[in-house]
Amino acid sequence: MTREAVLEQLRLYREPPPPARLLRACTVGDGIRRLSDEQVQYYASLYDEEVTSLAVAKFVPASGAASRMFRSLLAVSADQRLRTRADLVAKADADSKAVLQLLAELRRFAFYEDLRTALARQERAIDDCADADVPMLLSTLLEQGGLAYASLPKGLLAFHRDGGEVRTAFEEHLVEAAAYARGHGDVCRLHFTVSPEHEVRFRALLSAVAGLYEQRFGVRYQVEFSHQKPSSDTLAVDLEGRPLRDRDGRLLFRPSGHGALIENLADLDCDLVFIKNIDNVTVDELKPLTVVWKRALAGVLLELRSEVFACRRAIETDGPEAVSAALALLAEHFGVAVPEGMSAARMREFAADRLDRPLRACGMVSADANPGGGPFWVLDAHGRASTQVVETSQVDRGDDAQRAILESARHFNPVDLVCATRDWKGRPLDLDRFIDHDAVFIAEKSEGGRPLRALERPGLWNGAMAGWNTVFVEVPADTFHPVKTVGDLLTAAHQGREA
Numbered sequence: 001m002t003r004e005a006v007l008e009q010l011r012l013y014r015e016p017p018p019p020a021r022l023l024r025a026c027t028v029g030d031g032i033r034r035l036s037d038e039q040v041q042y043y044a045s046l047y048d049e050e051v052t053s054l055a056v057a058k059f060v061p062a063s064g065a066a067s068r069m070f071r072s073l074l075a076v077s078a079d080q081r082l083r084t085r086a087d088l089v090a091k092a093d094a095d096s097k098a099v100l101q102l103l104a105e106l107r108r109f110a111f112y113e114d115l116r117t118a119l120a121r122q123e124r125a126i127d128d129c130a131d132a133d134v135p136m137l138l139s140t141l142l143e144q145g146g147l148a149y150a151s152l153p154k155g156l157l158a159f160h161r162d163g164g165e166v167r168t169a170f171e172e173h174l175v176e177a178a179a180y181a182r183g184h185g186d187v188c189r190l191h192f193t194v195s196p197e198h199e200v201r202f203r204a205l206l207s208a209v210a211g212l213y214e215q216r217f218g219v220r221y222q223v224e225f226s227h228q229k230p231s232s233d234t235l236a237v238d239l240e241g242r243p244l245r246d247r248d249g250r251l252l253f254r255p256s257g258h259g260a261l262i263e264n265l266a267d268l269d270c271d272l273v274f275i276k277n278i279d280n281v282t283v284d285e286l287k288p289l290t291v292v293w294k295r296a297l298a299g300v301l302l303e304l305r306s307e308v309f310a311c312r313r314a315i316e317t318d319g320p321e322a323v324s325a326a327l328a329l330l331a332e333h334f335g336v337a338v339p340e341g342m343s344a345a346r347m348r349e350f351a352a353d354r355l356d357r358p359l360r361a362c363g364m365v366s367a368d369a370n371p372g373g374g375p376f377w378v379l380d381a382h383g384r385a386s387t388q389v390v391e392t393s394q395v396d397r398g399d400d401a402q403r404a405i406l407e408s409a410r411h412f413n414p415v416d417l418v419c420a421t422r423d424w425k426g427r428p429l430d431l432d433r434f435i436d437h438d439a440v441f442i443a444e445k446s447e448g449g450r451p452l453r454a455l456e457r458p459g460l461w462n463g464a465m466a467g468w469n470t471v472f473v474e475v476p477a478d479t480f481h482p483v484k485t486v487g488d489l490l491t492a493a494h495q496g497r498e499a
Contacts, residue, residue, distance in 0.1 A: 025408050066153060115147060156169075256455065362471070
């Protein structure tokens with residue numbers, strides 16, 4: 001990391017950039033496309049026709065620890081007064097109820113047999129522990145010496161059980177990729193970003209299961225792992241904005257959030273990249289809906305890419321009419337308005353620059369209330385409007401007008417993206433050029449008991465892709481199955497329709 005980069009980070013602590021300026025929430029027909037059933041099939045078929053000649057990859061951020069999944073279990077485990085099922089019933093708070101649900105439904109969890117075996121090694125029966133020694137059961141599930149689920153990443157946890165087959169979230173991504181991310185030569189390329197300390201376990205799991213799935217689905221897996229780059233870390237400061245140092249006197253740097261993964265994404269050299277979170281998977285019987293919509297999103301992107309490339313080629317050889325056609329395409333699909341007062345030469349440069357950008361099609365889920373980040377029309381510092389994914393942390397909720405726009409949103413971002421990162425000549429684009437570097441977030445954290453402020457880079461699908469040409473497409477809620485708490489593994493998406 002250069003000295004200049006560190007000084008710039010210190011400046012951002014002193015002079016934080018302003019919050020996002022929301023213009024309005026995107027709606028169907030105003031920033032969001034809605035596909036008919038016929039269009040879904042058309043675009044899925046379009047993708048199927050072209051995919052065998054494409055280099056395709058699936059990019060899965062998978063480094064986060066699963067500790068948040070088990071927050072309630074960890075809270076109960078730390079309370080020495082809660083030892084039996086009866087104690088939990090008497091306490092009756094939210095954490096106790098979460099543990100009671102776990103105990104009542106133990107046999108439905110995919111990790112049940114592993115947990116039963118781990119307790120048996122300690123000469124303890126799982127049913128006895130569930131009634132009379134809850135701390136023993138929870139520590140065996142969560143802590144080192146047992147299954148250590150609280151310290152493992154979600155990708156390594158047993159999510160689903162189908163008959164006698166237990167699958168982790170990592171394995172479900174392999175299975176799902178075989179259904180839509182099969183490129184030239186039946187190669188399924190997947191890229192997982194993982195923590196360095198867990199890469200060995202991911203590789204061991206891959207080695208154990210890849211052959212089975214390759215034979216079952218007729219594919220050849222090409223699986224890569226990478227880490228969030230240390231050069232993307234940011235300097236931590238104290239509450240007065242002074243750089244913090246560790247016990248050895250060295251400056252304290254921290255990982256800067258998932259926005260840093262734009263560098264890992266840039267290292268992929270593919271025609272199309274699917275992006276999906278590690279915990280958003282489902283059981284086999286419910287996968288077909290997800291698969292058809294993934295293919296449809298990719299078809300939408302391929303059609304747009306074809307139109308963009310055709311306009312870009314025409315600008316090189318044709319007259320003013322080619323520029324006019326390019327500007328019309330940019331306005332229709334991406335909401336790009338042409339600044340006033342441009343000369344013909346400058347307008348041509350503007351059109352070429354706006355076409356020479358990464359492309360993405362982003363699925364957006366409709367909901368009665370927005371549970372988090374979503375699609376909005378946003379004004380930049382120059383007063384130009386564009387469609388962006390905006391997280392709630394980017395919005396000044398103390399501003400009544402901005403809060404009203406945020407709360408008016410009826411779509412949210414499930415992290416369901418298909419991206420194209422090559423230009424019209426097939427060359428990889430420099431993704432760093434299209435980051436909104438001011439879309440940073442300053443978080444309150446702690447380190448060794450010391451309060452601190454940490455700078456998080458623009459998020460991967462919001463600020464890090466702010467300058468991309470983007471189309472939002474409404475997708476069904478039944479394509480979104482995140483696992484935020486351990487109890488989510490009991491839903492139909494993770495148990496099957498008979499759950």
